[in-house]
Amino acid sequence: MIPRAPGKRLSAAVLVMGKGGVGKTTVASSLAVLEAETHGRAVLVEFGDGESGRRALAGAHRGVDHLVIRPAEAIQRGAAPLFGSATIARLALGNFAMRPLLRAAPAIRELAMLESVRQIVADRPGVRVVVDMPATGHGVAWLRVPRQGRDFLAAGPLFDLCDRLGRELLAPGRASIVVVTLPERLVLEETLELCAAIAGEAGMPIDRVVVNRVPIALPEEALGDARALAAIPGPLAEPAAALASLLAARANARAEAVAAIDLLARTDHSIWRIPLAPVDPSAKDVARWLRAEGAP
Amino acid sequence: MTPAPEPLVVVCAGGGGVGKTTTSAALALALARAGRSTLIVTIDPARRLAGAMGVPITDEVTRVSLDGAGDRLSALMPDPRRSLGTFVDGLFEDEPAARARLLGNRLYRGLSDAAAGVHELVAMNLVARASSRGAFEVVVIDTAPSRHAIDFVTYPSRLAALLGGRTVAWLAGLAERAAHAGTAEGASAPRGLFAWGTGHVERVVARVTGPNLVPDTASLFAELALVRERFVALTRRASELLLGPRSSYALVAAPTAAARDDVVYLAGRLHKLGRAPRVVVMNRSESRPAPWARALRGGRGVTAPMAEALELLEEERASRSSAADALTADLGARLPDAPIVRLPFVEAIAPDRIVAALADELATHLDALLAAPARRG
Numbered sequence: 001m002i003p004r005a006p007g008k009r010l011s012a013a014v015l016v017m018g019k020g021g022v023g024k025t026t027v028a029s030s031l032a033v034l035e036a037e038t039h040g041r042a043v044l045v046e047f048g049d050g051e052s053g054r055r056a057l058a059g060a061h062r063g064v065d066h067l068v069i070r071p072a073e074a075i076q077r078g079a080a081p082l083f084g085s086a087t088i089a090r091l092a093l094g095n096f097a098m099r100p101l102l103r104a105a106p107a108i109r110e111l112a113m114l115e116s117v118r119q120i121v122a123d124r125p126g127v128r129v130v131v132d133m134p135a136t137g138h139g140v141a142w143l144r145v146p147r148q149g150r151d152f153l154a155a156g157p158l159f160d161l162c163d164r165l166g167r168e169l170l171a172p173g174r175a176s177i178v179v180v181t182l183p184e185r186l187v188l189e190e191t192l193e194l195c196a197a198i199a200g201e202a203g204m205p206i207d208r209v210v211v212n213r214v215p216i217a218l219p220e221e222a223l224g225d226a227r228a229l230a231a232i233p234g235p236l237a238e239p240a241a242a243l244a245s246l247l248a249a250r251a252n253a254r255a256e257a258v259a260a261i262d263l264l265a266r267t268d269h270s271i272w273r274i275p276l277a278p279v280d281p282s283a284k285d286v287a288r289w290l291r292a293e294g295a296p
Numbered sequence: 297m298t299p300a301p302e303p304l305v306v307v308c309a310g311g312g313g314v315g316k317t318t319t320s321a322a323l324a325l326a327l328a329r330a331g332r333s334t335l336i337v338t339i340d341p342a343r344r345l346a347g348a349m350g351v352p353i354t355d356e357v358t359r360v361s362l363d364g365a366g367d368r369l370s371a372l373m374p375d376p377r378r379s380l381g382t383f384v385d386g387l388f389e390d391e392p393a394a395r396a397r398l399l400g401n402r403l404y405r406g407l408s409d410a411a412a413g414v415h416e417l418v419a420m421n422l423v424a425r426a427s428s429r430g431a432f433e434v435v436v437i438d439t440a441p442s443r444h445a446i447d448f449v450t451y452p453s454r455l456a457a458l459l460g461g462r463t464v465a466w467l468a469g470l471a472e473r474a475a476h477a478g479t480a481e482g483a484s485a486p487r488g489l490f491a492w493g494t495g496h497v498e499r500v501v502a503r504v505t506g507p508n509l510v511p512d513t514a515s516l517f518a519e520l521a522l523v524r525e526r527f528v529a530l531t532r533r534a535s536e537l538l539l540g541p542r543s544s545y546a547l548v549a550a551p552t553a554a555a556r557d558d559v560v561y562l563a564g565r566l567h568k569l570g571r572a573p574r575v576v577v578m579n580r581s582e583s584r585p586a587p588w589a590r591a592l593r594g595g596r597g598v599t600a601p602m603a604e605a606l607e608l609l610e611e612e613r614a615s616r617s618s619a620a621d622a623l624t625a626d627l628g629a630r631l632p633d634a635p636i637v638r639l640p641f642v643e644a645i646a647p648d649r650i651v652a653a654l655a656d657e658l659a660t661h662l663d664a665l666l667a668a669p670a671r672r673g
Contacts, residue, residue, distance in 0.1 A: 020441045021312020025554070055553050082504045092500050135312070135442070152402055156506030186342075222605035229597045236595050239588035240602075247605060249643040278612040279619040280552045 010176040010207060010296060013121045013129045013169060015143075017198070018180035019190060020135040023212040027180045027274070028132035029056035029064075030286035034296050035128045036063030037287065043067055043129040045117055053132065060284040065127075069116045071109045077119075078112040082157040110145045115161060118169040128296075140194065143202035146170055176207035183211050183257030192267065209269045210290075211261055213276040215253045223247040302542050303335070303432045304666055308577075310548035311558030312441035315579040317342045318647065319548050319639070320438035321349065322654035323665070325362050327434050328369035329655065330662055335432040336360070339419050340440040341373040348647035355382065357426050363652050370432070372422060379418035386421070386530070387523045398519045403512040416440070420534035427537075434666070437538070443561050446538070446569070544574040544665060547634070549627070551581045551620035556627060563631050573634045574665055576627060577658075581620030582640035585610055616641060637661050 016028040028044060035042035043065045046053040050068035057064060079089035092098060121129045134142060147170075149162030169175055177198055181191035195206045226247055229240035264271050272293040274286055281289075290296075308320040317338060324336035338346070341353050351358045351371040355378075360369045374382075388395035398404055416439075423435055439445035502510055520527065537543065547562055549555040563573050592598050592606060624636050642653040 019312075021314070023313075051557060052554060055557065079504075083500060088500060092504075098501070152508060152512075153506040154508055156504060158505045158509070218605045218608060219601035221599070221601040225599040225602045226605075229599075229602070232597065236592060236597060239591040239595070240597075242586065242588035243592060243602065243606070246609070246643050249645050252645045253643075278615045280554070 010128070010178075011174055012125075012127075013117065013131065013175040014178055014207075015131045015133050015175050016178045016180060017133045017140075017194070018135070019187070019194070022180045022182050022187070023274070024135070024180050025052045025056050025132050026281070026283065026286055027178070027210050027212065027290075028130050029053060029060075029283040030290055031178070031296065032064045032128075032130040033057070033060050033283045034287040034290055035130065038296060039128070041065070041127050043120060043124060043127055045069060045120060045129060045131040047071075047113055047132070047134060056283050058282070060282060060287070067120060069113050071113060074112040074116045075109065078115040078161070082161065107145050107149070110142050111149065111158075111161065111165070114142065114146065114165055114169060118165055121169065140197045140201060143170055143198060143204060147202065170202060170204060172203075172205055175204070177204050178208045178210060179206055180210045180212055183214050183260040184253075185256055185260060188260045188263065195267075195269075206269060208272055208295075209264055210272045210274065211257075211264065212274045214257050214261070214273050215250060215276045217254055218247060218250055223251055301430060302540070303427045304434045305437060305537055305540070305543040306434065306546060306665055307437045307439060307446070307538060307543060308546045308548055309439045309445050309562050310441065311443065311555050314441075314548050314550040314552075314555045314558075316441060316548040317438050318650055319546075319577055319579060319654060319658075320436050321651045323546070323658055324369060324371075324434075324436040325365055325651055325655040326658040326662060327436070328362075328365040330659065331368070332433040333368045333431060334370070334434045334436060335423070335426060336369070336371045336436045336438065337419060337423055338371070338373045338438045339416055339445070340376060340438075346373050349651070355422055362648060364655075370426075372419075372426060374415070374419050374422055376415045379415040383414050383418050383530075386418075387526050388519075389526075391519075391522055394519045394522050397515065401512055401516050401519070402508070403516050417530055417534050420537055421530055423537060424533045435537070443558055443565075446562065446565055539569060539571065543571075545571060546575050546577055546665060547573045548577045548579065549623070550579045551616050551623055553623070556623045559627065560630055563634070573631065575661065576631065576634050576636045578620055578624060578627075578636055578638045580616055580641040581624070581638045582613065583617050583621070583638060585613060586640070613641070635664060 014028075014031060016024055016031065018024045018027075025046075028046075032042040032044035041063050044053055044057065045067050047069050049070075050066065053066050053068070057066060075093065076086070076089065079093055080086040083089035083092055117129070117131055146162040146165040150159065150166060153159040153162065167174075179191060179195055179198070181188055191209070195209070198204050198206060223244060226240045226244035230237050230244050261271060261273065272290055272295055274281075274289050274293075277285075306323065308316055308323065310316040317340075320338070321336055324334045327334040335357065346353055349360050349362065349371060351360060351373050353373045353375045355372075355374050357370050357372050359367065360371045362369060384395060384398065388398065423437070426432070427435060545566055547559045549559045559573075559576060566572060589606060589610065592602070598606075620638060624638065627634075627636060637658070639654055639657050642650045644650050644653070
């Protein structure tokens with residue numbers, strides 16, 4: 001049983017998680033758009049080059065502050081207060097031995113980027129900050145890093161940084177976790193594992209599960225009719241069989257989606273659903289769909 | 297014993313959600329149907345497809361019986377969760393004491409699932425082992441759904457260089473000095489050009505990180521440095537397979553802007569490695585209605601619900617198709633040397649039916665994929 005976050009409202013920081021290809025960026029951007037539409041302002045945080053957030057926000061960026069966190073800059077920024085000065089930090093991090101170590105030690109990068117998120121949230125009281133987190137696997141590892149740091153480092157400024165992240169960002173009430181998934185049995189199983197890992201290993205309850213790409217229903221009688229026509233010898237038998245096979249696949253996907261959503265509902269998660277669109281929906285479209293589901 | 301002939305390697309890369317695993321399987325099936333003994337390797341196995349193909353997720357090569365493949369198709373789907381253990385066991389085969397120390401290292405235990413590239417490296421070495429028996433003419437590699445799917449090719453060699461470099465020597469000295477802190481401060485600090493800066497860095501870093509991090513990092517690197525030779529050998533084998541003269545690259549996209557950008561990004565990464573994509577496969581992007589859909593339109597016996605369903609399906613196809621037209625034109629301009637193969641959106645209950653249908657479509661494109669690799673400088 002996965003603990004459910006208390007209350008309905010999302011926290012100041014919203015961390016959007018999920019495995020690759022499920023539409024994490026789309027959901028994160030549309031949550032930011034929705035928030036900006038409702039409260040005038042929102043922040044979308046992206047790790048990397050900023051391209052996917054820009055693309056997702058295209059034409060709907062009013063009120064959304066899109067911030068991009070790059071690892072090298074985050075490390076420099078996070079290190080300055082630890083070392084006491086930006087210059088000493090730069091000298092230490094630029095050292096021949098430190099540079100390759102920083103590249104090889106993923107945890108340092110993750111800490112620095114989480115610290116950037118913490119600062120962004122702290123600097124903007126009252127503004128919701130939506131974070132497009134890295135894909136699963138990595139995502140959980142990220143959330144675990146401050147805890148591991150606290151257990152591992154007995155003392156010192158780096159310990160303090162981990163401790164502060166654990167108290168001020170990665171704590172129930174400080175950040176909400178939104179997990180994005182697809183309405184397919186196997187993907188959902190992985191998602192439930194992810195939810196359990198987030199709750200168990202990072203101590204964070206799951207606030208919302210967004211089920212993306214829920215197949216829309218096609219006319220119900222069409223499948224039976226197509227099968228009937230396929231059974232009649234003639235030039236349309238084969239085309240009708242092809243249609244029947246496609247409709248059966250759709251009906252199957254739809255039934256699987258309904259079952260997946262039922263299963264989720266039984267785990268007591270709050271669910272938002274987004275319909276399957278044949279091409280990329282815009283963040284504005286998705287924001288509208290999410291609003292219809294009761295978001296934010 | 298004469299070495300077995302090296303297989304041709306086709307690396308399929310692309311972003312998440314574009315149908316890369318299905319496309320890779322279809323390509324492998326098409327090759328097997330064309331008479332070539334083929335191994336499909338899935339780096340990040342989708343359990344659904346593995347199940348549909350009857351392939352267990354293990355380190356063993358499994359024969360796949362798909363329509364028309366005969367006995368020429370095999371699959372290898374190693375479990376990512378087990379690969380770090382496999383990797384460490386292989387590296388430290390002759391160093392059991394160092395292996396035990398490594399497994400007990402707090403830093404290693406924390407790092408274990410973040411070790412980028414390890415799974416790929418393990419998978420490539422399984423491929424090397426399988427293909428050294430000469431059993432396969434072609435190996436199709438389905439990479440992880442990420443922009444960084446091919447970066448691991450360079451990552452291990454960087455790490456190998458690191459393990460042989462000054463960093464390890466410095467860390468080893470640092471760990472020793474940390475152990476004797478206060479007794480003879482600075483006595484064994486490195487001499488020469490870097491001595492001054494390094495002494496300062498040591499003090500500053502130790503102050504920031506606290507007492508545990510530096511010694512644990514140092515011992516972790518010391519254990520890895522012990523097995524550096526093996527590490528380098530593993531890396532070299534993976535690089536030879538992936539970047540060797542017999543490898544080619546297929547980038548997989550779908551009609552979305554995100555997928556297009558992933559493909560452009562990956563092509564850029566390949567370019568940096570001196571390579572170019574041989575072909576771009578655009579999934580779910582058929583440009584015309586299927587013949588059966590045209591046949592049914594206005595046909596006798598087509599009921600109103602059927603007509604409505606056909607209309608909805610046609611609307612979906614048309615919007616996918618026009619998105620694909622725009623993206624194909626755009627990709628064609630950015631990657632002028634890579635032909636774009638558009639595949640239809642195949643919907644079926646059983647994933648193996650989808651694989652079989654896409655294999656039919658890919659059959660005419662096999663030569664383009666396997667021709668002598670184009671090199672870029």
